[in-house]
Amino acid sequence: MRKARSARLMEALAPYSRIVVVAHDFPDPDAIAAGWAMHWMLRKMLGREVRFVGGGNIIRAENRWMVELLKPPLELVSKLENLEDTGTVLVDCSPRAENHLLARAGALPTAHIDHHAGVAPEKLVRFRDVRPRAAATASIVAGYLREQQLEPGALLATAMLYALRTETQGNETHFTRSDRAVLSWLTERADPSKLAQIENAPLPRAYFSDLVLALQNTFLYEDAAFCLLPRAEGPETVAQVADLLVRADNVERVLCGARMGNDLFLSIRTGPEAGSASDLVRQVVAGIGDGGGHEHRAGGQIRNVVQEGHPAGEVLEKLRHRWLAACGIEQQRGTRLVAKREIISNL
Numbered sequence: 001m002r003k004a005r006s007a008r009l010m011e012a013l014a015p016y017s018r019i020v021v022v023a024h025d026f027p028d029p030d031a032i033a034a035g036w037a038m039h040w041m042l043r044k045m046l047g048r049e050v051r052f053v054g055g056g057n058i059i060r061a062e063n064r065w066m067v068e069l070l071k072p073p074l075e076l077v078s079k080l081e082n083l084e085d086t087g088t089v090l091v092d093c094s095p096r097a098e099n100h101l102l103a104r105a106g107a108l109p110t111a112h113i114d115h116h117a118g119v120a121p122e123k124l125v126r127f128r129d130v131r132p133r134a135a136a137t138a139s140i141v142a143g144y145l146r147e148q149q150l151e152p153g154a155l156l157a158t159a160m161l162y163a164l165r166t167e168t169q170g171n172e173t174h175f176t177r178s179d180r181a182v183l184s185w186l187t188e189r190a191d192p193s194k195l196a197q198i199e200n201a202p203l204p205r206a207y208f209s210d211l212v213l214a215l216q217n218t219f220l221y222e223d224a225a226f227c228l229l230p231r232a233e234g235p236e237t238v239a240q241v242a243d244l245l246v247r248a249d250n251v252e253r254v255l256c257g258a259r260m261g262n263d264l265f266l267s268i269r270t271g272p273e274a275g276s277a278s279d280l281v282r283q284v285v286a287g288i289g290d291g292g293g294h295e296h297r298a299g300g301q302i303r304n305v306v307q308e309g310h311p312a313g314e315v316l317e318k319l320r321h322r323w324l325a326a327c328g329i330e331q332q333r334g335t336r337l338v339a340k341r342e343i344i345s346n347l
Helices: 005-013 029-046 061-070 137-147 154-167 177-189 192-199 205-216 235-245 277-285 312-326 340-345
Strands: 018-022 049-054 074-076 086-091 111-114 127-130 218-221 224-229 253-260 263-270 290-293 297-302
Touching: 005 029, 005 086, 005 111, 005 127, 005 137, 018 029, 029 049, 029 061, 029 074, 029 086, 029 137, 029 154, 061 154, 061 192, 111 137, 137 154, 137 177, 154 177, 154 192, 205 218, 205 224, 205 235, 224 235, 224 312, 235 253, 235 263, 253 277, 253 312, 263 277, 263 312, 277 290, 277 297, 277 312
Parallel strands: 018 049, 018 086, 049 074, 086 111, 111 127, 224 253
Antiparallel strands: 218 224, 253 263, 263 297, 290 297
């Protein structure tokens, strides 16, 4: 009889005296919940010293409020050091991506758990559980808890349930039979009042400033929208604006981007019949950046867009051309989502 996946994961990590669970940079609810559940399970099952870490910051209002209310054991750090005799678990991210601490440490994970479609398996990873059909990485890890008959507390169950809800927004409405079982299981254990508080998180004033700038800088090309903010509070603001724009009438594909520091962060959204957002972002950033994601929700990053010899304007114009080409739209002048006369008249 084949061993349960969770049992094989324990075997892969058992030889190490320490374990580090790693989320991608700027962790989203799925990465936070999956990493937290993995941290809790490994401490219970293996009795080892376990850390849960991620890079960057938590910017989106709902994500910050989730961390404030639920208090996951997540450490935000700039680098990983002293990985000798340390088993590492990468959640919700590909080993070959650059947006996680292990990549910057030049290390491959011991275990990789993810629900994103990605590149070919990395042979040196001892345990790999990648299920592109799963609704969320948190759903996969919740399945491990059920296999091991472990009961999460209300706060952890709430985090995992919220992760599933966020991962299935924006047309990501597919659920496997395993997802449905996990959804029911978590709903019985989560705190509905905490969930409601997270979903109605207070928004910073900077969000409304970013929203005004986004509406003023959105151009339409047939059914595709292109929006570049001159500034943004953080990478998750780009995602929030993309989520909003794809709901506009007759808009089926959206690229939203903003420069933060020397880097350009991107979010892409597509409608139910508008093709793969993951494929689109990879076409847009091919050779100049990194990207990936889901069927209808994806993101990317282009680093050092303001280096000498690569002025921002040149990169941004190249981005617009690449976006229209990826969408199969011939070059043309875009139409403003909000007419300039309306913008000026309301100043």
